Amino acid sequence: MTLPRVAIVTGANKGIGFGIVRNLCKQFDGIVYLTARDVERGKKAVEELNELGLKPEFHQLDIDNTQSITNFAEFIKTTHGGIDVLVNNAAIAYGYNAPEPFGEQAEVTMRVNFFAMIDVCNALFPLLRPHARVVNMSSALGFLQRVPGEHLRKKLGDPNLTVDELTSLIKEFISEAKAGTHTKAGWINSAYAMSKVAVSALTRIQHREFLEDPREDIVINHVHPGYVDTDLTNHNGPLTIEQGADAPTYAALLPAGTTSPKGDYIWSTREIVDWVNGPTPSSF
16 A cells, blocks of 8 residues: 655745745645644635645644644654655744844744744654655845855855754854843854855755765755745735745655755755855845
């Protein structure tokens, strides 16, 4: 008996995540899980897709809650035995005029966008089947050249960077942010942007690890979806959700045996960008 293939999108009750689920329901041959922190909002999103004739499944997943992650991983393992597509989309961003001190913004944003994503990966990566596809959602703001400090760019772009070393760097950023010395130290003056630099750096590490993994043909990429009209951008982005969901969906459905893109930084146009040096096709 062949088990059905399984795709999972985190943070998918609205915005780009919702668009990716919609695309996968149309293009992926298997079961698609729309996950969300809030059960009511998640189920409402599923109902919207049901009205379009699409049939995603829903499961609660709060990536900022380790018990929620554990429960979800156990459910997937028990119910399906494995995962074929994982899109790490869930993220937060403070508004431009947020009243919270920058140190608090840095700590909370990193906790959700970086450390919680690592927790999700640690729980779900063991369930990835051969030929699985993983997409980590990055951003144009996560392009390495946006980090002002050359010494920091060198460390973050090191092809041999480890998770422990990256974690130490991010903790250093949080510490500097709390002290109000982060810009002087060469960090970006944006918690969200710095979190996406961290996600991209992490993806490169995970790519190296998958190359050594005994499971065949697991491919991971980090994707800039474009500047999209969503709540996260305060609806300032010029792109539609459909446009923003295109490149992530493309990366999620790369065929078996793909050699490129593989471990790459993919722009919203599906172009591969050198994350360390650029150039990028556009600013956003």
